[in-house]
Amino acid sequence: xxxxxxxxxxxxxxxxxxxxxxxxxxxxxxxxxxxxxxxxxxxxxxxxxxxxxxxxxxxxxxxxxxxxxxxxxxxxxxxxxxxxxxxxxxxxxxxxxxxxxxxxxxxxxxxxxxxxxxxxxxxxxxxxxxxxxxxxxxxxxxxxxxxxxxxxxxxxxxxxxxxxxxxxxxxxxxxxxxxxxxxxxxxxxxxxxxxxxxxxxxxxxxxxxxxxxxxxxxxxxxxxxxxxxxxxxxxxxxxxxxxxxxxxxxxxxxxxxxxxxxxxxxxxxxxxxxxxxxxxxxxxxxxxxxxxxxxx
Ligand SMILES: Nc1ncnc2c1ncn2[C@@H]1O[C@H](COP(=O)(O)OP(=O)(O)OP(=O)(O)O)[C@@H](O)[C@H]1O
Numbered sequence: 001x002x003x004x005x006x007x008x009x010x011x012x013x014x015x016x017x018x019x020x021x022x023x024x025x026x027x028x029x030x031x032x033x034x035x036x037x038x039x040x041x042x043x044x045x046x047x048x049x050x051x052x053x054x055x056x057x058x059x060x061x062x063x064x065x066x067x068x069x070x071x072x073x074x075x076x077x078x079x080x081x082x083x084x085x086x087x088x089x090x091x092x093x094x095x096x097x098x099x100x101x102x103x104x105x106x107x108x109x110x111x112x113x114x115x116x117x118x119x120x121x122x123x124x125x126x127x128x129x130x131x132x133x134x135x136x137x138x139x140x141x142x143x144x145x146x147x148x149x150x151x152x153x154x155x156x157x158x159x160x161x162x163x164x165x166x167x168x169x170x171x172x173x174x175x176x177x178x179x180x181x182x183x184x185x186x187x188x189x190x191x192x193x194x195x196x197x198x199x200x201x202x203x204x205x206x207x208x209x210x211x212x213x214x215x216x217x218x219x220x221x222x223x224x225x226x227x228x229x230x231x232x233x234x235x236x237x238x239x240x241x242x243x244x245x246x247x248x249x250x251x252x253x254x255x256x257x258x259x260x261x262x263x264x265x266x267x268x269x270x271x272x273x274x275x276x277x278x279x280x281x282x283x284x285x286x287x288x289x290x291x292x293x294x295x296x
Pocket of ligand 1: 041
């Protein structure tokens with residue numbers, strides 16, 4: 001279990017990135033969702049002991065962040081900006097990381113690296129220099145290094161950025177298998193990344209926890225707030241773009257899926273529709289902002 005207790009982070013040259021965050025994260029896959037600048041990376045960097053909190057505390061399976069050495073032995077971490085020395089091959093790099101993680105048995109190290117390369121589908125490129133890798137391949141190497149040593153806690157910051165759809169699915173399945181009996185904390189701003197396999201989610205926005213619970217709670221948040229309406233082009237032009245989820249041209253005008261408390265004035269055929277998870281997320285982010293979909 002991870003306990004995060006009244007954690008705040010204020011950067012010297014910036015505002016409050018985390019504002020009194022309290023969360024309990026259970027075993028399994030945990031999705032950390034939030035828009036750009038919400039504080040996801042800051043929280044992950046703190047949990048990975050790369051930056052200290054300004055105030056507050058956290059424990060990972062009972063170990064305090066202040067015991068940084070012990071925490072580092074327990075975790076695997078994939079940063080958002082993953083950099084590798086380009087002259088190394090994938091295998092050389094993974095071997096180096098494995099040694100740094102204290103894996104002294106050469107034979108075991110080799111076997112684990114080979115297994116991981118297969119899991120992230122990098123066997124063919126493993127003996128080529130990293131400078132010849134595509135962005136997605138580098139990301140997969142990053143995932144492999146985070147998984148080395150089967151850490152109790154895996155912290156992955158936007159791991160699917162730059163992966164093609166096939167690799168995205170492969171990766172989700174890999175993490176789901178890995179999360180049995182462990183905690184995998186995955187940050188993203190793509191709802192689909194957490195939809196199929198996260199038991200628990202936490203939504204951050206502007207450094208604050210907006211919601212912590214299971215997926216159904218997030219979806220529920222959109223209940224009674226999602227409408228399908230047919231609009232003329234001029235009505236559409238007056239809409240607050242933030243409230244429009246999707247638009248489809250039809251014979252009678254534009255069919256729009258809209259998030260708001262009330263249907264639009266003058267709109268034809270406004271129908272309240274069941275929310276998707278993404279609708280719930282968007283409705284949650286809009287909470288506190290100006291409600292209503294029209295500007296006049
Ligand atoms: N080193 C830093 N110095 C100053 N401000 C920072 C620093 N790192 C992050 N911030 C600020 O802290 C806030 C939270 O940033 P953070 O990177 O944690 O958010 P995020 O949710 O990971 O965003 P994204 O999805 O865009 O990666 C932002 O306002 C950001 O500008």
